[in-house]
Amino acid sequence: xxxxxTFTPLLALIGCASYANESAQDVAVKNCLNAYVSAFEKxxxxxxxxxxxxxxxxxxxxxxRVQAGIADYLQRDASLVGYKVTFADDGRVVGSISDRMLxxxxxxxxxxxxxxxxxxxxxxxxxxxxxxxxxxxxxxVAANISELVPFMExxxxxxxxxxxxxxxxxxxxxGNARWGVMGKPIPVSGxxxxxxxxxxxxxxxxxxxxxGEELQRLGMSRHPLExxxxxxxxxxxxxxxxxxxxxxxSLGNFGRPRFPKSGDSYTTIFYGLGDGTPSVTVSFQ
Numbered sequence: 359x360x361x362x363x364t365f366t367p368l369l370a371l372i373g374c375a376s377y378a379n380e381s382a383q384d385v386a387v388k389n390c391l392n393a394y395v396s397a398f399e400k401x402x403x404x405x406x407x408x409x410x411x412x413x414x415x416x417x418x419x420x421x422x423r424v425q426a427g428i429a430d431y432l433q434r435d436a437s438l439v440g441y442k443v444t445f446a447d448d449g450r451v452v453g454s455i456s457d458r459m460l461x462x463x464x465x466x467x468x469x470x471x472x473x474x475x476x477x478x479x480x481x482x483x484x485x486x487x488x489x490x491x492x493x494x495x496x497x498x499v500a501a502n503i504s505e506l507v508p509f510m511e512x513x514x515x516x517x518x519x520x521x522x523x524x525x526x527x528x529x530x531x532x533g534n535a536r537w538g539v540m541g542k543p544i545p546v547s548g549x550x551x552x553x554x555x556x557x558x559x560x561x562x563x564x565x566x567x568x569x570g571e572e573l574q575r576l577g578m579s580r581h582p583l584e585x586x587x588x589x590x591x592x593x594x595x596x597x598x599x600x601x602x603x604x605x606x607x608s609l610g611n612f613g614r615p616r617f618p619k620s621g622d623s624y625t626t627i628f629y630g631l632g633d634g635t636p637s638v639t640v641s642f643q
Contacts, residue, residue, distance in 0.1 A: 440606035453533025479563035482507035508541030563612035
């Protein structure tokens with residue numbers, strides 16, 4: 359299994375000293391970023407006593423700055439390859455994904471690499487054209503993707519127990535991103551955009567445990583490709599680099615997440631995703 363990213367260079371860059379010209383927000387960003395990186399590397403839970411009052415984060419600007427620092431950290435020993443969308447109680451959150459977070463079907467994930475890992479069925483899309491940044495509808499999105507990728511996400515619920523599911527808080531922890539497991543990509547060239555959008559809308563994902571029991575089979579509560587529109591709008595809001603060909607986007611969970619134990623394995627089976635029934639398998643130790 360691939361090792362985690364070393365964080366020492368980033369901590370050296372951020373530093374721990376305070377300066378007279380720093381604002382209160384500058385200090386808060388530094389403290390939260392240092393706390394996040396330290397906990398992420400240790401696979402540890404965050405604490406409100408680690409220099410960052412996680413449960414009190416309500417300023418979206420502060421949260422955006424912390425997340426930008428996390429994105430810098432993630433690409434110090436890796437490459438950012440895309441984004442994930444997750445759902446807080448008061449809005450959708452977009453997090454960054456590095457290539458070191460992405461594993462292939464059949465992978466084994468060590469539970470000690472996270473504070474509280476979960477597993478859930480998901481779906482990736484790969485951007486095929488920069489024209490996707492002008493998309494106004496899910497059909498526009500469908501016209502500008504090159505692949506669908508069966509996917510299982512293993513997010514990490516690092517926040518202190520009892521922390522509210524607020525957008526600003528989850529932004530400051532990069533949408534809880536940790537691991538993802540990819541199946542075989544499905545090219546979509548040749549499909550009419552509306553046909554592709556309709557197909558994705560009707561996808562259902564079954565979650566199977568190691569005993570072969572189907573725990574659930576569900577679709578997404580909204581059109582899955584709306585998550586791509588969320589990413590486009592978020593990149594615009596932040597005046598950040600737009601999507602580019604090759605980027606991947608994790609669309610969000612199909613059904614309820616599970617919290618695995620050591621020795622558990624799960625398979626997701628994707629119904630309605632083109633020909634056959636693609637699947638992804640992951641084990642935990």
